[in-house]
Amino acid sequence: MEDRLERRELVRRGLLSGGAALAAASVPGLLKVRAALAQDEAAVNDQGIIEGAVGLEQTMVVVYRSAGRRKLLGALNPVAEQLARQEQAHVDYFSKALTGLGGKVPAPPLPDDIAGFTQIQAPDEMLRFALNLENQAVAAYLDAAKTLRTTTLLQTLTEIMASHGQHLVVIRQALNTNPVPDALPSGTEQK
Amino acid sequence: MFASMRLDSAFKDPVSRRRFMQASGLTIAGGSAALIAACGGSSSSPSSPEDVTDAGIVNAGRALALSTAAAYAQTAPLLKAPARQVAVQFQAQAKAQAIVLGTSVEGFGATPVRPKTSAEYARQLGISTLKNEAAALRFLSELETAAIGAYEHAVPKLTNTELRGAFVQIATCDAEHLSVLVGLQTGNDPAKQAPQAFVTGPAVAAD
Numbered sequence: 001m002e003d004r005l006e007r008r009e010l011v012r013r014g015l016l017s018g019g020a021a022l023a024a025a026s027v028p029g030l031l032k033v034r035a036a037l038a039q040d041e042a043a044v045n046d047q048g049i050i051e052g053a054v055g056l057e058q059t060m061v062v063v064y065r066s067a068g069r070r071k072l073l074g075a076l077n078p079v080a081e082q083l084a085r086q087e088q089a090h091v092d093y094f095s096k097a098l099t100g101l102g103g104k105v106p107a108p109p110l111p112d113d114i115a116g117f118t119q120i121q122a123p124d125e126m127l128r129f130a131l132n133l134e135n136q137a138v139a140a141y142l143d144a145a146k147t148l149r150t151t152t153l154l155q156t157l158t159e160i161m162a163s164h165g166q167h168l169v170v171i172r173q174a175l176n177t178n179p180v181p182d183a184l185p186s187g188t189e190q191k
Numbered sequence: 192m193f194a195s196m197r198l199d200s201a202f203k204d205p206v207s208r209r210r211f212m213q214a215s216g217l218t219i220a221g222g223s224a225a226l227i228a229a230c231g232g233s234s235s236s237p238s239s240p241e242d243v244t245d246a247g248i249v250n251a252g253r254a255l256a257l258s259t260a261a262a263y264a265q266t267a268p269l270l271k272a273p274a275r276q277v278a279v280q281f282q283a284q285a286k287a288q289a290i291v292l293g294t295s296v297e298g299f300g301a302t303p304v305r306p307k308t309s310a311e312y313a314r315q316l317g318i319s320t321l322k323n324e325a326a327a328l329r330f331l332s333e334l335e336t337a338a339i340g341a342y343e344h345a346v347p348k349l350t351n352t353e354l355r356g357a358f359v360q361i362a363t364c365d366a367e368h369l370s371v372l373v374g375l376q377t378g379n380d381p382a383k384q385a386p387q388a389f390v391t392g393p394a395v396a397a398d
Binding site: 083089090 | 285343353356362364
């Protein structure tokens with residue numbers, strides 16, 4: 001019983017409370033959440049998954065916009081606003097879907113709400129932060145694709161995950177690493 | 192009919208489109224017809240009812256991955272560094288995807304679609320008409336775009352959630368491939384490598 005409650009709490013913190021929690025999580029932390037999700041699917045409904053997606057995308061809007069203004073994205077500074085606008089388009093899509101499922105769109109985080117973000121001063125560090133965040137998005141949407149019961153959301157969710165894949169490519173190239181390390185991306189690449 | 196129109200829009204260039212479809216067996220193989228049906232929605236009519244099973248759709252996905260791997264292998268001689276190394280890596284990744292999908296097909300007790308010969312792929316993809324690196328990169332970009340659209344359209348049709356996951360992963364990997372290919376053609380311009388919030392296949396003329 002206690003274990004079940006703990007799993008529920010992990011799911012709540014990881015997916016239901018949205019982007020700030022996900023952004024603060026390390027990748028191993030996310031895996032813990034994903035394991036919880038797999039073991040306790042009954043506790044997760046489509047509304048909760050989409051609410052988590054809204055929060056995650058809101059976090060990425062803040063990260064790209066704020067990091068771009070601070071010129072902390074290195075070679076990606078010129079496209080920071082483009083990336084932020086794409087994340088906002090994802091927010092808009094998931095917000096509409098969430099409302100349709102009877103949910104309420106959460107308030108977007110402030111930069112200070114995103115753990116560790118405002119302390120970053122170096123472009124390489126910020127790019128690795130963005131890499132981590134994009135990988136968490138891929139991992140979360142991979143789980144969501146397997147879990148969502150509203151199949152009408154699946155195709156667009158795939159299109160959004162593919163967009164995150166392309167973000168990962170330009171970030172990896174900015175970091176001078178292999179732009180496509182996995183034939184089956186799962187969001188768990190080593191940094 | 193509608194399904195065919197959707198896949199017909201896979202390539203801007205109708206000749207390239209026809210090559211890719213032929214090379215993938217999309218117009219003839221029973222299993223591959225499932226992906227056409229999957230891509231075309233419920234209004235389409237697969238050649239036989241069993242074609243729209245998960246096994247049929249996954250086998251069609253395998254045919255696409257095999258064609259993609261063959262296209263990289265066959266165009267590699269036209270490419271110079273660094274594009275050539277990219278093609279070698281992407282060929283291996285497409286092959287890995289085909290193997291994973293083939294294993295899934297076997298899990299259903301079905302027979303995975305077999306790769307064609309190099310000569311068949313070369314003829315059907317029209318490799319001999321590609322004369323230089325620029326043409327090869329454009330062709331590979333169109334091929335990846337078509338594959339992204341096909342896998343994305345198929346995801347909601349799959350009933351097995353693990354297979355959905357595999358198709359989502361392959362669509363994402365192909366979007367990553369496309370981004371790198373665009374980078375090779377634009378001097379790695381990130382604005383052009385990640386141009387869309389929603390990475391879709393080619394525009395669909397009719398549904």
